[in-house]
Amino acid sequence: MSEVSNWQIASLLLRHAKLLELAGESAFRSRAFSHAAESVQNASESIAILAREDRIRDVAGVGQGIATAIEQILTTGSFAAHDELTSRFPETLVELITVPGIGAKTAQRLFLESQIDSLVALENALESGKIRETKSLGLRIETVVRSGLEQIRRRTGRMPLGIALPLAEAFMAAYRAVCPADEITLAGSARRWEITVADLDFVIVAPAPDTSVQAIAAMPMVSSVTYCRERTARVALAGTLHADLYFSKASTFAADLLQATGSTRHLELLGELPAEAASEEEIYANRGFTWIPPELRAGYDEFDRSALISLLVTDRDIHGEFHAHTTWSDGSGTIREMAEAAEVKGYSFLGITDHSHGLGIAGGLDEERLAAQRYEISSVERTQSVKLLAGAEVEVHRDGSLDFDYGTLARLDVVVASLHSGLRQPRAALTERLMRVLENPNVDIIAHPSGRLIERRESGDFDWERVFTVAARTGTALEINADPSRLDLDPRMAQAASGAGCLITINSDAHNPSGFSVMKYGVKMARKAWLKPEQILNCWSRERILEWLAARNPQV
Numbered sequence: 001m002s003e004v005s006n007w008q009i010a011s012l013l014l015r016h017a018k019l020l021e022l023a024g025e026s027a028f029r030s031r032a033f034s035h036a037a038e039s040v041q042n043a044s045e046s047i048a049i050l051a052r053e054d055r056i057r058d059v060a061g062v063g064q065g066i067a068t069a070i071e072q073i074l075t076t077g078s079f080a081a082h083d084e085l086t087s088r089f090p091e092t093l094v095e096l097i098t099v100p101g102i103g104a105k106t107a108q109r110l111f112l113e114s115q116i117d118s119l120v121a122l123e124n125a126l127e128s129g130k131i132r133e134t135k136s137l138g139l140r141i142e143t144v145v146r147s148g149l150e151q152i153r154r155r156t157g158r159m160p161l162g163i164a165l166p167l168a169e170a171f172m173a174a175y176r177a178v179c180p181a182d183e184i185t186l187a188g189s190a191r192r193w194e195i196t197v198a199d200l201d202f203v204i205v206a207p208a209p210d211t212s213v214q215a216i217a218a219m220p221m222v223s224s225v226t227y228c229r230e231r232t233a234r235v236a237l238a239g240t241l242h243a244d245l246y247f248s249k250a251s252t253f254a255a256d257l258l259q260a261t262g263s264t265r266h267l268e269l270l271g272e273l274p275a276e277a278a279s280e281e282e283i284y285a286n287r288g289f290t291w292i293p294p295e296l297r298a299g300y301d302e303f304d305r306s307a308l309i310s311l312l313v314t315d316r317d318i319h320g321e322f323h324a325h326t327t328w329s330d331g332s333g334t335i336r337e338m339a340e341a342a343e344v345k346g347y348s349f350l351g352i353t354d355h356s357h358g359l360g361i362a363g364g365l366d367e368e369r370l371a372a373q374r375y376e377i378s379s380v381e382r383t384q385s386v387k388l389l390a391g392a393e394v395e396v397h398r399d400g401s402l403d404f405d406y407g408t409l410a411r412l413d414v415v416v417a418s419l420h421s422g423l424r425q426p427r428a429a430l431t432e433r434l435m436r437v438l439e440n441p442n443v444d445i446i447a448h449p450s451g452r453l454i455e456r457r458e459s460g461d462f463d464w465e466r467v468f469t470v471a472a473r474t475g476t477a478l479e480i481n482a483d484p485s486r487l488d489l490d491p492r493m494a495q496a497a498s499g500a501g502c503l504i505t506i507n508s509d510a511h512n513p514s515g516f517s518v519m520k521y522g523v524k525m526a527r528k529a530w531l532k533p534e535q536i537l538n539c540w541s542r543e544r545i546l547e548w549l550a551a552r553n554p555q556v
């Protein structure tokens with residue numbers, strides 16, 4: 001029997017995590033399994049080998065319980081707890097929660113009340129009217145299912161950048177470990193920071209490509225070698241993702257990298273590439289251009305705008321964030337831990353904006369707890385160099401009203417307003433709802449304005465032109481949410497918003513102290529939108545921001 005691959009182990013652990021959630025069992029256990037699945041997926045060593053050496057627990061997030069499960073998977077292909085769970089809840093149930101709009105609770109009801117246990121069964125039940133006819137489900141669930149299935153049909157099947165990029169980094173680290181003499185560089189759409197990617201591309205300077213391919217085939221992340229030609233190879237990675245490898249030599253590396261990075265349109269505009277060059281910079285210079293960073297190589301107007309490139313926002317321009325969560329709502333870091341992480345990041349301010357109660361999550365803040373939290377924020381702040389802004393991520397109701405009353409909001413340093421539900425309202429209603437929020441003098445920032453989740457939930461249908469016009473007038477900042485599952489506003493919309501005169505803010509929406517690491521995605525999206533620091537609230541000086549917030553704050 002061939003060895004069980006890391007991918008096979010990871011996908012079983014992940015299915016178990018989802019099934020636990022679906023079965024309504026411990027959320028903590030479910031998270032532990034999905035965290036372990038991610039570590040196993042990105043492990044640079046083969047888990048089967050680690051097991052033989054009794055080192056499974058070296059993998060981050062793998063405790064005794066999960067280590068035992070992995071050992072059982074390696075010998076039997078499954079594990080006892082999973083077999084027990086699947087005897088009650090079939091594994092295909094996991095398919096139901098891939099449908100936008102269907103969460104664990106709805107999936108459980110569909111199964112327990114209508115015996116719908118897979119995507120196929122769901123489609124059949126929709127067609128036969130079974131969902132509508134089941135009393136506890138009814139027309140409302142039928143509508144959700146219909147629209148969810150339609151959204152799935154419209155999906156691209158591409159992998160979100162936030163999953164692809166860490167995978168690419170793990171692949172390169174593993175490659176360097178087995179081929180230390182080679183040099184591997186990321187290319188393709190992932191190097192261009194495209195929001196989703198179809199595959200991963202790497203350019204490799206290798207003295208002996210044949211030997212390198214053999215080493216690659218044995219890497220635990222690689223499930224098979226699809227083909228191998230003289231200078232290129234394709235290997236299958238996790239799921240349907242594959243990696244294309246281009247073997248190069250030092251003298252042709254720059255041209256090969258440029259070619260493999262694309263985009264096709266960009267290369268057309270750049271013109272024929274030389275066979276050999278010392279660097280990408282040299283190739284651009286020989287054509288009379290400055291070097292264009294990969295994230296701007298869209299093949300649109302980047303050559304005309306190239307004089308602006310040196311003025312665009314960079315990671316170093318971000319002095320702080322306005323939108324972060326703590327253990328007061330659904331975050332896992334305390335106020336102090338978040339403040340310390342912000343300080344390590346070099347920030348000079350941080351907005352603490354936990355969810356308000358209307359979101360319906362455990363621990364959403366009511367007025368009383370908000371006041372108590374404010375007290376803790378002040379006491380933590382006295383020991384920190386980071387200026388903490390006491391705020392809230394306030395739920396926007398279906399009619400555009402907010403969770404907190406006027407006085408409560410006016411007492412906060414920063415108010416972030418969000419639409420987390422009702423995003424499928426028709427355009428007129430949805431836009432009106434946001435208008436009310438923009439006109440509310442207490443609201444400083446609209447978080448993740450479109451509400452999209454990449455490859456999972458489509459944007460709300462807003463009249464963006466109106467939204468941008470009004471936001472520019474009210475001075476309400478619009479967010480580029482840097483969480484790679486959101487990247488919302490997306491670059492094209494952020495560019496339009498900024499062009500209409502709107503102020504932009506970039507936030508990680510961190511839910512734990514390491515959550516600030518995704519800021520780099522937000523900055524790249526802002527660069528794709530051609531934004532300069534002046535147009536982004538986070539890049540202003542702390543003094544100027546405090547003045548801006550104070551000026552916006554109506555008198556109580």
Ligand SMILES: [Zn+2]
Nearest residue numbers: 393418447448
């Ligand atoms: Zn939110």
Ligand SMILES: [Zn+2]
Nearest residue numbers: 323325393509
């Ligand atoms: Zn948030």
